[in-house]
Amino acid sequence: MEAEIIRMVNRLWIEVLNLLPGLLFSIVILFIFYIFGKNFARLVNKRLYARTNDMLLSNFLAKISKWILIILGFIISMQILGWATLASGIITGAGVSAIIIGIAFKNIGENFLSGFLLAFNRPFKIGDLIDTSGYSGTITSMDFRTTNIKTADGQDVFIPNSMIINNPLINYTKDGMRRFEFSIQLNNSGDIERAKVVIINVLNNIDEILKIPLPLVILDQASINIILKIYFWIDALKTERTILEVKSDALENSSIELIRSGIVLNNVTGIRITNDSIPIKLSSNKIKIKK
Secondary structure, three states: HHHHHHHHHHHHHHHHHHHHHHHHHHHHHHHHHHHHHHHHHHHHHHHHHHOOOOHHHHHHHHHHHHHHHHHHHHHHHHHHHOOOHHHHHHHOOOHHHHHHHHHHOOHHHHHHHHHHHHHHHHHOOOOEEEEEEOOEEEEEEEEOOOOEEOOOOOOOOEEEEEHHHHOOOOEOOOEEEEEEEEEEEEOOOOHHHHHHHHHHHHOOOOOEEEEOOOOOOEEEEEEEOOEEEEEEEEEOOOOOHHHHHHHHHHEEEEEEEEHHOOOOEEEOOOOOOOOOOOOOOOOOOOOEEOO
């Protein structure tokens, strides 16, 4: 019995020794393909970006090229060990297992194909502000499975590529043109035409607000109170300030100039505005100019 165990151990040791050179060689081959894949991906990324100026597409294709080379190195390593035939036999012979694996990786495959389509269709690029599937933010990167965005409040959101393909997508910075709006409520005794002129002049004096299309001020309601709706356009690609800063300036400056023009505003509280020539007093519900 003891002799049989010794023979078995010796046989296993001899098999390990016989396998060891091939195993070491296959590991070296896999390592070489891994390093080569990383360097090749870096080269692909650099060359494609120089030609297309599209970081999203170049990054995606670089990742694909890297993984193709790594998988190729793995297959060669398995062939060196003599395991490729065994592995292919198991995969082709186990039909049920193949179905289970296919179902399990359905979403991964769907997201991969969606990412491939997004990379070539290019509905957005890195730095674009998008809105899709209830999420809004700036594109930071895209990989095989997800598109990554950073929201306005600093959260990193990873959206499956298939959700972007299967749902409407708004790209706010595709051509840079964005329209904004806000409302101002006047007292029912307010001079509507005069208020319109004041607001238009304010908007025309803000550099980031476009003159074409022209800013627009319309009467939205004229019952108990007068509500004016203001619309204006910004080219997001050309403004140095944030869009929120420009919108804030438009609202604040319009309110201040209306007050200075003697127009009564409703529902403005907690603000005190002073002017050397026009003293202004704010009440809790209305803004009035002292006579």
